[in-house]
Amino acid sequence: MTKVLVVEDTPLNMELILEILDGQGFIADSAENGEEAIDRAEKEIYDLILMDIELPGMDGIEVAELIKNMPAYKDVPVIALTAYAMKGDKERLLSKGFHEYISKPIDVPEFIKRLERYRK
């Protein structure tokens, strides 16, 4: 089973992503902020991380960097899932080491298609 960590601070958006993942047969854990995300990543190895960028405290870019620095996460894809959708945001985030960039609002069928690629 593919295990996904969802880092997202807006409860309704968290619920939406978890619902979709669950519907597609992924196992998902949630983290509401960066500290929680790092805690979880230390305790368990996930196959994929979906990372919101605007978070309370550390932002998603910092959190992703800290997690990517853990030896176990060297090859784990981290996807930016963000409402930052102005010109240049995609390029900016991809240059920060995110594996992929998905803007909000998500297109559900398209989102599901993309998730498929990470199924183990």
Next chain:
Amino acid sequence: MEDRPIKVLLIEDNPGDARLIREFLYEAGSGYELEHVETLSSGIERLEKGNLDIVLLDLRLPDSQGLNTLYSLHEKASTVPIIVFTAIADITIGVRAIQEGAQDYLVKGQIDSNLLVRTIRYAIERKRAEKALQESEKKFRLLSQEFHALLDIIPDSLTLISPDLKILWANKGAADGFGMDVIDLVDQYCFKLWQDSSTPCRSCPVKESFQTGKSSKEEIRTQDGRIWELRTVPIFDEMGNVTNVVEVGRNITECKQAAKVKHENMRLTLAAKAKSDFLANMSHELRTPLNSIIGFSELMKHNLKEDLNENHKRYVDNILTSGHHLLRLINNILEISSAEAGKIELEHEMISVSEIIDETLLLIKEKASRNNILIEIDLDPELDFIEADKLRMKQILFNLISNAVKFNKSDGGGIVISTKKEGDMARFSISDTGVGIKEKDMDRLFKEFEQLDAGITRKYGGTGLGLAISKKLVELQDGKIWAESRYDAGSTFTFILPVVAKNRRN
């Protein structure tokens, strides 16, 4: 001078007088070397050879008489002091001789050795002092000329002002500043010149300097709107009283304006930054809840199909349509602001006109055929290619053609898409057979959020930003867009773009 003998030239035709002079000099010791000639011409000849300290000249010579003798000699050698001999009978001539350039005169018959030697010494010294004075005057004159040239080269206005506030002296800069000649400035009241006033200015740096004996500074605005910075410096006499004041005026109008423009630019930059920050923020904040609205609606639509009745399904579709509409609005608003901020970067490339029209139609054809709208294409064979930004070009065509579909007859309308090469410009026209636009509404067409009545949005959908965006995109590419219409008879939207992009914005 003291070390070597004084070289004396005696011009005297009377042998007795000559002998006497020789004896007097001999009596005075070894400090004199006498040369003797008898005529003016031989005297001049000797003088021209130089190396003489003094000339003793008898005014009556065989070849010249009276003061003329002195003139001729003086003309040849103005640097050598001359002592003239006169007879008792014409002492007045001696005085005249001094006025005309001789250093001194001696009256024949009243000369002795002491007098002669003293007169010679004094004459030489006087001549030397005279020469030194002349040189100093020359230097001063030169310096003064240089100084005035210097003052005139300074673009600032420089004036010397008297205690009764009249101009005593002015440089060229002042003349230029007041638009008058220097000569006309002198004796004018400074307040008359600066403020065209009959009384002194309220805060006057000149008065200030007279009163305090210190430098002062003031900024004034002349009646024609120029701004001057005035600085004053007092000039003192030996007693330490202020005699006059120098005023330096600098025209700082442009400087002030430049500062104002700079300030304004800064303000605009900050305002633009604030606006762009606000938009980025707004975009983010609106997208976040929209993610839930659209996302959950889609989940409901796809995953819960079986559980929904027809009404529920319609409601879900309505939520989705509105959600997507809201998203389109956000995107369009951002697009317009980017265009306004000049932030859109164009990528020019060669575009096949027929291809881009076909590609655009692919996105619209389905809706057009649903409404039985016939699309006719009429391309100018001379306009194969255009150099433009392909994405933007398609966006403009899409907006105009989808409008032509949207606002056409609900069934069986027609659209004509035509192109024409007009000199350097490519012309694209899209005509429809729809409701048309009333004359009074034409002005508002290309403005933001100006669908012509609120009912249109409900009936036709759309954000009301399509034409505003199209206009911005066309203008960004050095083109123009306009509409022609008759109410109830359809509309034609036309835009022109340069065939070859003018300003490449990379």
